[in-house]
Amino acid sequence: MNDLLPGEIEIWQHVEALARELFGRFGYGEVRTPMVEDTALFVRSVGEETDIVGKEMYTFEDKGGRSLSLRPEGTAPAARAYIEHSVINQEPITRWFYMGPMFRYERMKTGRYRQFYQIGAEAYGAKEAAQDAELMDMVVQFLEALELKDVSLNLNSLGDEACRPAYHTKLVEYLRSKRESLCADCQRRLETNPLRVLDCKNEGCQAIAAAGPNVLEFLCEPCRAHFDDLKRKLTALGIKFVENPRMVRGLDYYTRTVFEVIASHPALGTASTVCGGGRYDKMMKGLGGPDVPAVGFAIGLDRLVLLLKESGRKFTSSPDLFVAVADEGSQTDALTLASRLRREGLRVDFDTRGGSLKSQMKRADKSGARFTLVLGEAERTSGQAKLKPMAGGEPIPVALDDVAKTLRAQPAATPAGPA
Numbered sequence: 001m002n003d004l005l006p007g008e009i010e011i012w013q014h015v016e017a018l019a020r021e022l023f024g025r026f027g028y029g030e031v032r033t034p035m036v037e038d039t040a041l042f043v044r045s046v047g048e049e050t051d052i053v054g055k056e057m058y059t060f061e062d063k064g065g066r067s068l069s070l071r072p073e074g075t076a077p078a079a080r081a082y083i084e085h086s087v088i089n090q091e092p093i094t095r096w097f098y099m100g101p102m103f104r105y106e107r108m109k110t111g112r113y114r115q116f117y118q119i120g121a122e123a124y125g126a127k128e129a130a131q132d133a134e135l136m137d138m139v140v141q142f143l144e145a146l147e148l149k150d151v152s153l154n155l156n157s158l159g160d161e162a163c164r165p166a167y168h169t170k171l172v173e174y175l176r177s178k179r180e181s182l183c184a185d186c187q188r189r190l191e192t193n194p195l196r197v198l199d200c201k202n203e204g205c206q207a208i209a210a211a212g213p214n215v216l217e218f219l220c221e222p223c224r225a226h227f228d229d230l231k232r233k234l235t236a237l238g239i240k241f242v243e244n245p246r247m248v249r250g251l252d253y254y255t256r257t258v259f260e261v262i263a264s265h266p267a268l269g270t271a272s273t274v275c276g277g278g279r280y281d282k283m284m285k286g287l288g289g290p291d292v293p294a295v296g297f298a299i300g301l302d303r304l305v306l307l308l309k310e311s312g313r314k315f316t317s318s319p320d321l322f323v324a325v326a327d328e329g330s331q332t333d334a335l336t337l338a339s340r341l342r343r344e345g346l347r348v349d350f351d352t353r354g355g356s357l358k359s360q361m362k363r364a365d366k367s368g369a370r371f372t373l374v375l376g377e378a379e380r381t382s383g384q385a386k387l388k389p390m391a392g393g394e395p396i397p398v399a400l401d402d403v404a405k406t407l408r409a410q411p412a413a414t415p416a417g418p419a
Ligand code: HAM
Pocket: 072, 073, 074, 075, 076, 104, 106, 111, 112, 113, 114, 115, 116, 117, 118, 120, 121, 122, 250, 251, 273, 274, 275, 276, 277, 278, 279, 295, 296, 297, 298, 299, 300, 301, 302, 303
């Protein structure tokens, strides 16, 4: 679990602000659900045999004897909220997004944490491939806006209750023939939930899975048509994808479409999946809610931030102005001036300790402020001061009443007024 401090937090804020703005353009409204839920919610949706539920949840009993879990993901809590608030009665299509911490007791490594952050989105009410395509378009536009390169969209279909059983049978048959070579966990999964063998992290199991039956060859006609329609729509949207029949995702609730965005960058090591999602048309009903189809995704915010840190782009913003004090008698006026300029929308730094002008100028330099204004008795009496450009150049004379206006008139000064 990580602490996030200024210097890095600006990257997080940048990504979060972009998500809010861009997802808003697609009609998604923000939801915030509690960090803890009934354990049963995740058992019934994500699935008892998944690593997430079986091994990685922070589960505890509360004082009322209820089994609660810190949320390991956001899809089930959002569905619970959708059911609880009878959202289906309000509108036929609902588009939600969320961002916040999730918790999984995973083995720690770069890009894999026990408290990590997701930005997720869920669209309820449309079973059509157009909804899947629209959602993926939003992911692609989001990653493009972050200028992330070398990412690839992997796509698969897991079929539905009509065609998956045949694939299931074939897979079990095949895996049974390889039983001796599977890890102990997979030998158990083979009996309880064979699809999970396909996302086992053990290399031997991965090689066996790769040589097994191909799920796409088992799709029934409606699932095949949905998948083909989706691919056509992605192509029309100019979205490149790779068909990957081995990708099953680590959660049980998916039907038909599943997808992942993989970023190949050494900064992520093996934690290269920056986004995962898919369709889950049966989950809502399985949780006792209405029969509502849904599709969604979640982006791993920690991993995006790792990539953005590597990009060398600057996300912090420096002060517009450093107000320095020439003599002790001017400190209150300087404090008042700084206060007024902040009210007028400027980012202003000011050394509340006072001290020598030399030490204040050092601090001004370090702060990265664009200009410094020294306030002393002369400036207070005349009402006139100078804006000293820290990058060099001639000082600009300014009336103390006009500092904000003059600063804004400088090229690349903070353009906006107070929010
Ligand atoms: P997931 O694949 O389990 O899917 O997680 C989505 C993303 O969260 C991953 O691709 C990864 O970037 C990030 N992530 C997962 N675990 C960790 C971790 N321990 N440390 C850092 N990042 C991590 C879901 O959670 C589904 N709820 C996605 C979804 C939404 N499907 C439909 N709607």
